[in-house]
Amino acid sequence: MSTDTRAAVTIDKKKSGAPQEIHTTKSTTGDKVVGGASHVILAIWSVIVILPMVWTLIGSFKTTKEIFASPFGLPENWNFDNYISAWVDNNFGGMFVNTVIVVGCSLVLVMILGAMCAYVLARFSIPGSRIIYYLMLAGLTFPVFLAIVPLFFILQGMQLLNTLPGLIITYVAFALPFTVFFLYSFFKSLPYEIQEAAYVDGASEWRTFFQVMLPMAKPGMAAIAIMNFLGLWNQFLLPISLNTNRDNYVLSQGMASYASSAGYALDFGQMFAAVMITIIPVLIVYILFQRQLQGSVSQGTSK
Structure with missing residues:
Protein backbone atom coordinates (compact mmCIF):
# COMPACT_ATOMS: atom_id res chain seq x y z
CA MET A 1 0.00 0.00 0.00
CA SER A 2 1.45 3.33 -1.02
CA THR A 3 1.77 6.38 1.18
CA ASP A 4 -1.09 8.18 -0.62
CA THR A 5 -3.34 5.15 -0.13
CA ARG A 6 -2.54 4.93 3.58
CA ALA A 7 -3.27 8.65 3.98
CA ALA A 8 -6.59 8.25 2.20
CA VAL A 9 -7.52 5.31 4.40
CA THR A 10 -6.68 7.30 7.50
CA ILE A 11 -8.83 10.21 6.37
CA ASP A 12 -11.70 7.87 5.51
CA LYS A 13 -11.56 6.39 9.00
CA LYS A 14 -11.84 9.82 10.52
CA LYS A 15 -14.81 10.68 8.34
CA SER A 16 -16.53 7.37 9.11
CA GLY A 17 -18.32 6.57 12.28
CA ALA A 18 -15.18 5.39 14.08
CA PRO A 19 -15.34 6.05 17.82
CA GLN A 20 -13.34 9.09 18.89
CA GLU A 21 -12.52 10.40 22.29
CA ILE A 22 -14.90 13.15 23.36
CA HIS A 23 -13.74 15.66 25.93
CA THR A 24 -16.50 17.02 28.14
CA THR A 25 -16.27 19.78 30.69
CA LYS A 26 -18.47 20.18 33.71
CA SER A 27 -19.78 23.56 34.72
CA THR A 28 -18.76 24.60 38.20
CA THR A 29 -20.90 26.52 40.63
CA GLY A 30 -18.95 29.69 39.88
CA ASP A 31 -19.60 29.33 36.14
CA LYS A 32 -23.32 28.95 36.76
CA PHE A 80 -49.59 58.93 10.59
CA ASP A 81 -50.62 62.58 11.04
CA ASN A 82 -47.61 63.32 13.26
CA TYR A 83 -45.23 61.77 10.73
CA ILE A 84 -46.77 63.73 7.87
CA SER A 85 -46.64 66.98 9.84
CA ALA A 86 -43.05 66.40 10.90
CA TRP A 87 -41.99 65.38 7.39
CA VAL A 88 -43.70 68.22 5.53
CA ASP A 89 -44.54 71.09 7.87
CA ASN A 90 -41.28 71.03 9.83
CA ASN A 91 -39.11 70.10 6.83
CA PHE A 92 -37.78 66.90 8.32
CA GLY A 93 -38.11 65.41 4.86
CA GLY A 94 -35.56 67.86 3.48
CA MET A 95 -33.28 67.35 6.46
CA PHE A 96 -33.57 63.58 6.00
CA VAL A 97 -32.44 63.92 2.38
CA ASN A 98 -29.52 66.13 3.43
CA THR A 99 -28.50 63.61 6.06
CA VAL A 100 -28.64 60.72 3.59
CA ILE A 101 -26.52 62.66 1.10
CA VAL A 102 -23.91 63.75 3.65
CA VAL A 103 -23.66 60.43 5.50
CA GLY A 104 -23.86 58.31 2.34
CA CYS A 105 -21.12 60.20 0.49
CA SER A 106 -18.96 60.42 3.60
CA LEU A 107 -19.33 56.72 4.32
CA VAL A 108 -18.38 55.68 0.79
CA LEU A 109 -15.35 57.96 0.74
CA VAL A 110 -14.11 57.06 4.20
CA MET A 111 -14.49 53.33 3.56
CA ILE A 112 -12.57 53.47 0.26
CA LEU A 113 -9.83 55.80 1.52
CA GLY A 114 -9.57 54.09 4.89
CA ALA A 115 -9.32 50.61 3.40
CA MET A 116 -6.69 51.67 0.88
CA CYS A 117 -4.65 53.52 3.50
CA ALA A 118 -4.83 50.67 6.01
CA TYR A 119 -3.91 48.13 3.31
CA VAL A 120 -0.81 50.04 2.22
CA LEU A 121 0.34 50.71 5.79
CA ALA A 122 -0.19 47.09 6.82
CA ARG A 123 1.14 45.22 3.78
CA PHE A 124 3.97 47.36 2.39
CA SER A 125 7.20 48.69 3.88
CA ILE A 126 7.41 52.26 2.68
CA PRO A 127 9.42 55.14 4.16
CA GLY A 128 7.43 56.95 6.84
CA SER A 129 4.65 54.36 7.07
CA ARG A 130 4.99 54.06 10.84
CA ILE A 131 4.92 57.83 11.23
CA ILE A 132 1.73 58.03 9.17
CA TYR A 133 0.16 55.26 11.24
CA TYR A 134 1.05 56.98 14.52
CA LEU A 135 -0.33 60.26 13.21
CA MET A 136 -3.60 58.42 12.50
CA LEU A 137 -3.59 57.15 16.07
CA ALA A 138 -2.92 60.67 17.32
CA GLY A 139 -6.03 61.79 15.47
CA LEU A 140 -8.08 59.46 17.68
CA THR A 141 -6.85 61.17 20.83
CA PHE A 142 -7.50 64.73 19.63
CA PRO A 143 -10.82 66.12 20.97
CA VAL A 144 -13.15 67.17 18.19
CA PHE A 145 -14.32 70.37 19.89
CA LEU A 146 -10.75 71.72 19.86
CA ALA A 147 -10.73 71.52 16.06
CA ILE A 148 -13.97 73.45 15.54
CA VAL A 149 -12.36 76.89 15.23
CA PRO A 150 -9.58 75.78 12.81
CA LEU A 151 -12.12 73.83 10.76
CA PHE A 152 -14.35 76.89 10.61
CA PHE A 153 -11.64 79.08 9.11
CA ILE A 154 -10.35 76.32 6.80
CA LEU A 155 -13.81 75.71 5.32
CA GLN A 156 -14.40 79.45 5.10
CA GLY A 157 -11.18 79.87 3.15
CA MET A 158 -12.20 77.02 0.83
CA GLN A 159 -15.66 78.57 0.30
CA LEU A 160 -17.22 75.39 1.71
CA LEU A 161 -18.63 76.75 4.97
CA ASN A 162 -22.38 76.05 5.44
CA THR A 163 -22.39 73.67 2.48
CA LEU A 164 -23.00 69.95 2.20
CA PRO A 165 -19.63 69.27 0.45
CA GLY A 166 -17.83 71.01 3.30
CA LEU A 167 -19.68 68.86 5.81
CA ILE A 168 -18.84 65.72 3.82
CA ILE A 169 -15.12 66.54 3.82
CA THR A 170 -15.23 67.19 7.56
CA TYR A 171 -17.04 63.91 8.23
CA VAL A 172 -14.47 61.99 6.18
CA ALA A 173 -11.58 63.59 8.08
CA PHE A 174 -13.35 62.88 11.36
CA ALA A 175 -13.93 59.16 10.66
CA LEU A 176 -10.75 58.31 8.74
CA PRO A 177 -8.34 57.75 11.69
CA PHE A 178 -10.58 55.22 13.42
CA THR A 179 -11.25 53.43 10.11
CA VAL A 180 -7.52 53.07 9.40
CA PHE A 181 -6.83 51.97 12.97
CA PHE A 182 -9.56 49.32 12.83
CA LEU A 183 -8.67 47.91 9.41
CA TYR A 184 -4.90 48.03 9.89
CA SER A 185 -4.73 44.96 12.12
CA PHE A 186 -7.33 43.24 9.97
CA PHE A 187 -5.28 43.57 6.76
CA LYS A 188 -2.12 42.74 8.72
CA SER A 189 -3.55 39.34 9.69
CA LEU A 190 -4.47 38.29 6.15
CA PRO A 191 -2.21 35.56 4.70
CA TYR A 192 0.57 36.79 2.43
CA GLU A 193 0.44 33.60 0.34
CA ILE A 194 -2.80 34.64 -1.33
CA GLN A 195 -1.41 38.06 -2.18
CA GLU A 196 1.71 36.48 -3.66
CA ALA A 197 -0.42 34.02 -5.62
CA ALA A 198 -2.31 36.93 -7.16
CA TYR A 199 0.99 38.51 -8.20
CA VAL A 200 2.10 35.21 -9.77
CA ASP A 201 -1.14 35.11 -11.77
CA GLY A 202 -0.32 38.53 -13.18
CA ALA A 203 -2.70 40.65 -11.13
CA SER A 204 -1.77 44.29 -10.66
CA GLU A 205 -1.73 46.02 -7.28
CA TRP A 206 -5.17 47.55 -7.89
CA ARG A 207 -6.69 44.26 -8.98
CA THR A 208 -5.08 42.40 -6.09
CA PHE A 209 -6.52 44.87 -3.62
CA PHE A 210 -10.07 45.19 -4.99
CA GLN A 211 -10.64 41.61 -6.19
CA VAL A 212 -8.58 39.54 -3.74
CA MET A 213 -7.70 41.29 -0.49
CA LEU A 214 -10.74 43.53 -0.05
CA PRO A 215 -13.29 40.66 -0.32
CA MET A 216 -11.30 38.79 2.32
CA ALA A 217 -11.72 41.78 4.64
CA LYS A 218 -15.50 41.81 4.19
CA PRO A 219 -16.35 41.12 7.87
CA GLY A 220 -14.08 43.93 9.05
CA MET A 221 -15.40 46.30 6.40
CA ALA A 222 -18.99 45.55 7.44
CA ALA A 223 -18.20 46.13 11.12
CA ILE A 224 -16.45 49.46 10.59
CA ALA A 225 -19.12 50.55 8.10
CA ILE A 226 -21.83 50.08 10.74
CA MET A 227 -19.80 51.92 13.38
CA ASN A 228 -19.01 54.78 11.02
CA PHE A 229 -22.63 55.02 9.93
CA LEU A 230 -23.84 55.26 13.51
CA GLY A 231 -21.23 57.86 14.40
CA LEU A 232 -21.82 60.02 11.33
CA TRP A 233 -25.62 59.75 11.40
CA ASN A 234 -25.75 60.89 15.04
CA GLN A 235 -23.06 63.57 14.67
CA PHE A 236 -24.20 66.83 16.25
CA LEU A 237 -21.24 69.04 17.14
CA LEU A 238 -19.77 69.33 13.64
CA PRO A 239 -22.96 70.25 11.75
CA ILE A 240 -24.19 72.63 14.47
CA SER A 241 -20.89 74.53 14.27
CA LEU A 242 -20.07 74.35 10.56
CA ASN A 243 -23.49 74.25 8.93
CA THR A 244 -25.71 77.14 10.01
CA ASN A 245 -27.66 77.38 6.74
CA ARG A 246 -31.19 76.09 7.50
CA ASP A 247 -31.57 74.75 3.96
CA ASN A 248 -28.64 72.41 4.60
CA TYR A 249 -29.65 71.23 8.06
CA VAL A 250 -29.21 67.55 8.92
CA LEU A 251 -31.58 65.64 11.21
CA SER A 252 -29.58 65.98 14.42
CA GLN A 253 -29.38 69.77 14.33
CA GLY A 254 -32.90 70.04 12.88
CA MET A 255 -34.36 68.22 15.88
CA ALA A 256 -32.43 70.43 18.30
CA SER A 257 -33.58 73.55 16.47
CA TYR A 258 -37.21 72.36 16.43
CA ALA A 259 -37.24 71.54 20.16
CA SER A 260 -35.60 74.83 21.17
CA SER A 261 -37.71 77.05 18.91
CA ALA A 262 -41.04 75.55 19.99
CA GLY A 263 -40.36 76.05 23.69
CA TYR A 264 -43.33 75.17 25.90
CA ALA A 265 -45.59 74.94 22.84
CA LEU A 266 -43.72 71.89 21.60
CA ASP A 267 -45.85 69.25 19.89
CA PHE A 268 -44.54 66.11 21.55
CA GLY A 269 -46.32 63.81 19.11
CA GLN A 270 -44.52 65.39 16.17
CA MET A 271 -41.24 65.38 18.09
CA PHE A 272 -41.58 61.64 18.80
CA ALA A 273 -42.36 61.08 15.13
CA ALA A 274 -39.23 63.03 14.19
CA VAL A 275 -37.22 60.89 16.60
CA MET A 276 -38.53 57.73 14.95
CA ILE A 277 -37.68 59.15 11.52
CA THR A 278 -34.12 59.55 12.80
CA ILE A 279 -33.89 56.12 14.46
CA ILE A 280 -35.54 53.87 11.85
CA PRO A 281 -32.77 54.19 9.18
CA VAL A 282 -30.16 53.20 11.77
CA LEU A 283 -32.15 50.10 12.72
CA ILE A 284 -32.65 49.14 9.08
CA VAL A 285 -28.93 49.46 8.29
CA TYR A 286 -27.98 47.38 11.31
CA ILE A 287 -30.50 44.66 10.48
CA LEU A 288 -29.24 44.48 6.88
CA PHE A 289 -25.56 44.32 7.82
CA GLN A 290 -25.60 42.32 11.05
CA ARG A 291 -25.15 39.02 9.21
CA GLN A 292 -21.99 40.36 7.65
CA LEU A 293 -20.50 40.58 11.15
CA GLN A 294 -20.77 36.82 11.56
CA GLY A 295 -18.01 36.12 9.02
CA SER A 296 -14.34 35.49 9.60
CA VAL A 297 -11.09 35.80 7.70
CA SER A 298 -10.93 32.03 7.21
CA GLN A 299 -14.34 32.05 5.57
CA GLY A 300 -13.22 34.81 3.25
CA THR A 301 -10.07 32.94 2.22
CA SER A 302 -11.96 29.67 1.63
CA LYS A 303 -14.12 31.42 -0.95
Whole structure:
Protein backbone atom coordinates (compact mmCIF):
# COMPACT_ATOMS: atom_id res chain seq x y z
CA MET A 1 0.00 0.00 0.00
CA SER A 2 1.45 3.33 -1.02
CA THR A 3 1.77 6.38 1.18
CA ASP A 4 -1.09 8.18 -0.62
CA THR A 5 -3.34 5.15 -0.13
CA ARG A 6 -2.54 4.93 3.58
CA ALA A 7 -3.27 8.65 3.98
CA ALA A 8 -6.59 8.25 2.20
CA VAL A 9 -7.52 5.31 4.40
CA THR A 10 -6.68 7.30 7.50
CA ILE A 11 -8.83 10.21 6.37
CA ASP A 12 -11.70 7.87 5.51
CA LYS A 13 -11.56 6.39 9.00
CA LYS A 14 -11.84 9.82 10.52
CA LYS A 15 -14.81 10.68 8.34
CA SER A 16 -16.53 7.37 9.11
CA GLY A 17 -18.32 6.57 12.28
CA ALA A 18 -15.18 5.39 14.08
CA PRO A 19 -15.34 6.05 17.82
CA GLN A 20 -13.34 9.09 18.89
CA GLU A 21 -12.52 10.40 22.29
CA ILE A 22 -14.90 13.15 23.36
CA HIS A 23 -13.74 15.66 25.93
CA THR A 24 -16.50 17.02 28.14
CA THR A 25 -16.27 19.78 30.69
CA LYS A 26 -18.47 20.18 33.71
CA SER A 27 -19.78 23.56 34.72
CA THR A 28 -18.76 24.60 38.20
CA THR A 29 -20.90 26.52 40.63
CA GLY A 30 -18.95 29.69 39.88
CA ASP A 31 -19.60 29.33 36.14
CA LYS A 32 -23.32 28.95 36.76
CA VAL A 33 -23.39 32.01 39.02
CA VAL A 34 -21.50 34.12 36.48
CA GLY A 35 -23.72 32.89 33.65
CA GLY A 36 -26.91 33.60 35.59
CA ALA A 37 -25.72 37.07 36.63
CA SER A 38 -24.74 37.86 33.03
CA HIS A 39 -28.18 36.88 31.76
CA VAL A 40 -29.87 39.01 34.42
CA ILE A 41 -27.71 42.03 33.59
CA LEU A 42 -28.35 41.60 29.85
CA ALA A 43 -32.08 41.29 30.46
CA ILE A 44 -32.12 44.48 32.53
CA TRP A 45 -30.05 46.29 29.90
CA SER A 46 -32.42 45.12 27.14
CA VAL A 47 -35.40 46.45 29.06
CA ILE A 48 -33.64 49.79 29.63
CA VAL A 49 -32.92 50.11 25.88
CA ILE A 50 -36.13 48.69 24.40
CA LEU A 51 -38.79 50.26 26.63
CA PRO A 52 -37.92 53.92 25.79
CA MET A 53 -37.95 53.07 22.09
CA VAL A 54 -41.35 51.36 22.35
CA TRP A 55 -42.71 54.29 24.39
CA THR A 56 -41.43 56.76 21.79
CA LEU A 57 -42.95 54.70 18.97
CA ILE A 58 -46.36 54.61 20.66
CA GLY A 59 -46.12 58.31 21.52
CA SER A 60 -45.47 59.18 17.88
CA PHE A 61 -49.07 58.14 17.10
CA LYS A 62 -50.56 60.26 19.91
CA THR A 63 -51.42 63.90 20.30
CA THR A 64 -49.74 66.01 22.95
CA LYS A 65 -52.93 65.94 25.01
CA GLU A 66 -53.03 62.14 24.92
CA ILE A 67 -49.37 61.91 25.91
CA PHE A 68 -49.90 64.00 29.04
CA ALA A 69 -53.26 62.42 29.88
CA SER A 70 -52.06 58.81 29.49
CA PRO A 71 -48.26 58.61 29.01
CA PHE A 72 -48.17 54.80 28.88
CA GLY A 73 -51.53 54.16 27.23
CA LEU A 74 -52.26 53.32 23.62
CA PRO A 75 -53.41 56.06 21.21
CA GLU A 76 -57.10 56.38 20.46
CA ASN A 77 -56.48 56.62 16.71
CA TRP A 78 -53.53 54.98 14.98
CA ASN A 79 -52.64 57.36 12.15
CA PHE A 80 -49.59 58.93 10.59
CA ASP A 81 -50.62 62.58 11.04
CA ASN A 82 -47.61 63.32 13.26
CA TYR A 83 -45.23 61.77 10.73
CA ILE A 84 -46.77 63.73 7.87
CA SER A 85 -46.64 66.98 9.84
CA ALA A 86 -43.05 66.40 10.90
CA TRP A 87 -41.99 65.38 7.39
CA VAL A 88 -43.70 68.22 5.53
CA ASP A 89 -44.54 71.09 7.87
CA ASN A 90 -41.28 71.03 9.83
CA ASN A 91 -39.11 70.10 6.83
CA PHE A 92 -37.78 66.90 8.32
CA GLY A 93 -38.11 65.41 4.86
CA GLY A 94 -35.56 67.86 3.48
CA MET A 95 -33.28 67.35 6.46
CA PHE A 96 -33.57 63.58 6.00
CA VAL A 97 -32.44 63.92 2.38
CA ASN A 98 -29.52 66.13 3.43
CA THR A 99 -28.50 63.61 6.06
CA VAL A 100 -28.64 60.72 3.59
CA ILE A 101 -26.52 62.66 1.10
CA VAL A 102 -23.91 63.75 3.65
CA VAL A 103 -23.66 60.43 5.50
CA GLY A 104 -23.86 58.31 2.34
CA CYS A 105 -21.12 60.20 0.49
CA SER A 106 -18.96 60.42 3.60
CA LEU A 107 -19.33 56.72 4.32
CA VAL A 108 -18.38 55.68 0.79
CA LEU A 109 -15.35 57.96 0.74
CA VAL A 110 -14.11 57.06 4.20
CA MET A 111 -14.49 53.33 3.56
CA ILE A 112 -12.57 53.47 0.26
CA LEU A 113 -9.83 55.80 1.52
CA GLY A 114 -9.57 54.09 4.89
CA ALA A 115 -9.32 50.61 3.40
CA MET A 116 -6.69 51.67 0.88
CA CYS A 117 -4.65 53.52 3.50
CA ALA A 118 -4.83 50.67 6.01
CA TYR A 119 -3.91 48.13 3.31
CA VAL A 120 -0.81 50.04 2.22
CA LEU A 121 0.34 50.71 5.79
CA ALA A 122 -0.19 47.09 6.82
CA ARG A 123 1.14 45.22 3.78
CA PHE A 124 3.97 47.36 2.39
CA SER A 125 7.20 48.69 3.88
CA ILE A 126 7.41 52.26 2.68
CA PRO A 127 9.42 55.14 4.16
CA GLY A 128 7.43 56.95 6.84
CA SER A 129 4.65 54.36 7.07
CA ARG A 130 4.99 54.06 10.84
CA ILE A 131 4.92 57.83 11.23
CA ILE A 132 1.73 58.03 9.17
CA TYR A 133 0.16 55.26 11.24
CA TYR A 134 1.05 56.98 14.52
CA LEU A 135 -0.33 60.26 13.21
CA MET A 136 -3.60 58.42 12.50
CA LEU A 137 -3.59 57.15 16.07
CA ALA A 138 -2.92 60.67 17.32
CA GLY A 139 -6.03 61.79 15.47
CA LEU A 140 -8.08 59.46 17.68
CA THR A 141 -6.85 61.17 20.83
CA PHE A 142 -7.50 64.73 19.63
CA PRO A 143 -10.82 66.12 20.97
CA VAL A 144 -13.15 67.17 18.19
CA PHE A 145 -14.32 70.37 19.89
CA LEU A 146 -10.75 71.72 19.86
CA ALA A 147 -10.73 71.52 16.06
CA ILE A 148 -13.97 73.45 15.54
CA VAL A 149 -12.36 76.89 15.23
CA PRO A 150 -9.58 75.78 12.81
CA LEU A 151 -12.12 73.83 10.76
CA PHE A 152 -14.35 76.89 10.61
CA PHE A 153 -11.64 79.08 9.11
CA ILE A 154 -10.35 76.32 6.80
CA LEU A 155 -13.81 75.71 5.32
CA GLN A 156 -14.40 79.45 5.10
CA GLY A 157 -11.18 79.87 3.15
CA MET A 158 -12.20 77.02 0.83
CA GLN A 159 -15.66 78.57 0.30
CA LEU A 160 -17.22 75.39 1.71
CA LEU A 161 -18.63 76.75 4.97
CA ASN A 162 -22.38 76.05 5.44
CA THR A 163 -22.39 73.67 2.48
CA LEU A 164 -23.00 69.95 2.20
CA PRO A 165 -19.63 69.27 0.45
CA GLY A 166 -17.83 71.01 3.30
CA LEU A 167 -19.68 68.86 5.81
CA ILE A 168 -18.84 65.72 3.82
CA ILE A 169 -15.12 66.54 3.82
CA THR A 170 -15.23 67.19 7.56
CA TYR A 171 -17.04 63.91 8.23
CA VAL A 172 -14.47 61.99 6.18
CA ALA A 173 -11.58 63.59 8.08
CA PHE A 174 -13.35 62.88 11.36
CA ALA A 175 -13.93 59.16 10.66
CA LEU A 176 -10.75 58.31 8.74
CA PRO A 177 -8.34 57.75 11.69
CA PHE A 178 -10.58 55.22 13.42
CA THR A 179 -11.25 53.43 10.11
CA VAL A 180 -7.52 53.07 9.40
CA PHE A 181 -6.83 51.97 12.97
CA PHE A 182 -9.56 49.32 12.83
CA LEU A 183 -8.67 47.91 9.41
CA TYR A 184 -4.90 48.03 9.89
CA SER A 185 -4.73 44.96 12.12
CA PHE A 186 -7.33 43.24 9.97
CA PHE A 187 -5.28 43.57 6.76
CA LYS A 188 -2.12 42.74 8.72
CA SER A 189 -3.55 39.34 9.69
CA LEU A 190 -4.47 38.29 6.15
CA PRO A 191 -2.21 35.56 4.70
CA TYR A 192 0.57 36.79 2.43
CA GLU A 193 0.44 33.60 0.34
CA ILE A 194 -2.80 34.64 -1.33
CA GLN A 195 -1.41 38.06 -2.18
CA GLU A 196 1.71 36.48 -3.66
CA ALA A 197 -0.42 34.02 -5.62
CA ALA A 198 -2.31 36.93 -7.16
CA TYR A 199 0.99 38.51 -8.20
CA VAL A 200 2.10 35.21 -9.77
CA ASP A 201 -1.14 35.11 -11.77
CA GLY A 202 -0.32 38.53 -13.18
CA ALA A 203 -2.70 40.65 -11.13
CA SER A 204 -1.77 44.29 -10.66
CA GLU A 205 -1.73 46.02 -7.28
CA TRP A 206 -5.17 47.55 -7.89
CA ARG A 207 -6.69 44.26 -8.98
CA THR A 208 -5.08 42.40 -6.09
CA PHE A 209 -6.52 44.87 -3.62
CA PHE A 210 -10.07 45.19 -4.99
CA GLN A 211 -10.64 41.61 -6.19
CA VAL A 212 -8.58 39.54 -3.74
CA MET A 213 -7.70 41.29 -0.49
CA LEU A 214 -10.74 43.53 -0.05
CA PRO A 215 -13.29 40.66 -0.32
CA MET A 216 -11.30 38.79 2.32
CA ALA A 217 -11.72 41.78 4.64
CA LYS A 218 -15.50 41.81 4.19
CA PRO A 219 -16.35 41.12 7.87
CA GLY A 220 -14.08 43.93 9.05
CA MET A 221 -15.40 46.30 6.40
CA ALA A 222 -18.99 45.55 7.44
CA ALA A 223 -18.20 46.13 11.12
CA ILE A 224 -16.45 49.46 10.59
CA ALA A 225 -19.12 50.55 8.10
CA ILE A 226 -21.83 50.08 10.74
CA MET A 227 -19.80 51.92 13.38
CA ASN A 228 -19.01 54.78 11.02
CA PHE A 229 -22.63 55.02 9.93
CA LEU A 230 -23.84 55.26 13.51
CA GLY A 231 -21.23 57.86 14.40
CA LEU A 232 -21.82 60.02 11.33
CA TRP A 233 -25.62 59.75 11.40
CA ASN A 234 -25.75 60.89 15.04
CA GLN A 235 -23.06 63.57 14.67
CA PHE A 236 -24.20 66.83 16.25
CA LEU A 237 -21.24 69.04 17.14
CA LEU A 238 -19.77 69.33 13.64
CA PRO A 239 -22.96 70.25 11.75
CA ILE A 240 -24.19 72.63 14.47
CA SER A 241 -20.89 74.53 14.27
CA LEU A 242 -20.07 74.35 10.56
CA ASN A 243 -23.49 74.25 8.93
CA THR A 244 -25.71 77.14 10.01
CA ASN A 245 -27.66 77.38 6.74
CA ARG A 246 -31.19 76.09 7.50
CA ASP A 247 -31.57 74.75 3.96
CA ASN A 248 -28.64 72.41 4.60
CA TYR A 249 -29.65 71.23 8.06
CA VAL A 250 -29.21 67.55 8.92
CA LEU A 251 -31.58 65.64 11.21
CA SER A 252 -29.58 65.98 14.42
CA GLN A 253 -29.38 69.77 14.33
CA GLY A 254 -32.90 70.04 12.88
CA MET A 255 -34.36 68.22 15.88
CA ALA A 256 -32.43 70.43 18.30
CA SER A 257 -33.58 73.55 16.47
CA TYR A 258 -37.21 72.36 16.43
CA ALA A 259 -37.24 71.54 20.16
CA SER A 260 -35.60 74.83 21.17
CA SER A 261 -37.71 77.05 18.91
CA ALA A 262 -41.04 75.55 19.99
CA GLY A 263 -40.36 76.05 23.69
CA TYR A 264 -43.33 75.17 25.90
CA ALA A 265 -45.59 74.94 22.84
CA LEU A 266 -43.72 71.89 21.60
CA ASP A 267 -45.85 69.25 19.89
CA PHE A 268 -44.54 66.11 21.55
CA GLY A 269 -46.32 63.81 19.11
CA GLN A 270 -44.52 65.39 16.17
CA MET A 271 -41.24 65.38 18.09
CA PHE A 272 -41.58 61.64 18.80
CA ALA A 273 -42.36 61.08 15.13
CA ALA A 274 -39.23 63.03 14.19
CA VAL A 275 -37.22 60.89 16.60
CA MET A 276 -38.53 57.73 14.95
CA ILE A 277 -37.68 59.15 11.52
CA THR A 278 -34.12 59.55 12.80
CA ILE A 279 -33.89 56.12 14.46
CA ILE A 280 -35.54 53.87 11.85
CA PRO A 281 -32.77 54.19 9.18
CA VAL A 282 -30.16 53.20 11.77
CA LEU A 283 -32.15 50.10 12.72
CA ILE A 284 -32.65 49.14 9.08
CA VAL A 285 -28.93 49.46 8.29
CA TYR A 286 -27.98 47.38 11.31
CA ILE A 287 -30.50 44.66 10.48
CA LEU A 288 -29.24 44.48 6.88
CA PHE A 289 -25.56 44.32 7.82
CA GLN A 290 -25.60 42.32 11.05
CA ARG A 291 -25.15 39.02 9.21
CA GLN A 292 -21.99 40.36 7.65
CA LEU A 293 -20.50 40.58 11.15
CA GLN A 294 -20.77 36.82 11.56
CA GLY A 295 -18.01 36.12 9.02
CA SER A 296 -14.34 35.49 9.60
CA VAL A 297 -11.09 35.80 7.70
CA SER A 298 -10.93 32.03 7.21
CA GLN A 299 -14.34 32.05 5.57
CA GLY A 300 -13.22 34.81 3.25
CA THR A 301 -10.07 32.94 2.22
CA SER A 302 -11.96 29.67 1.63
CA LYS A 303 -14.12 31.42 -0.95
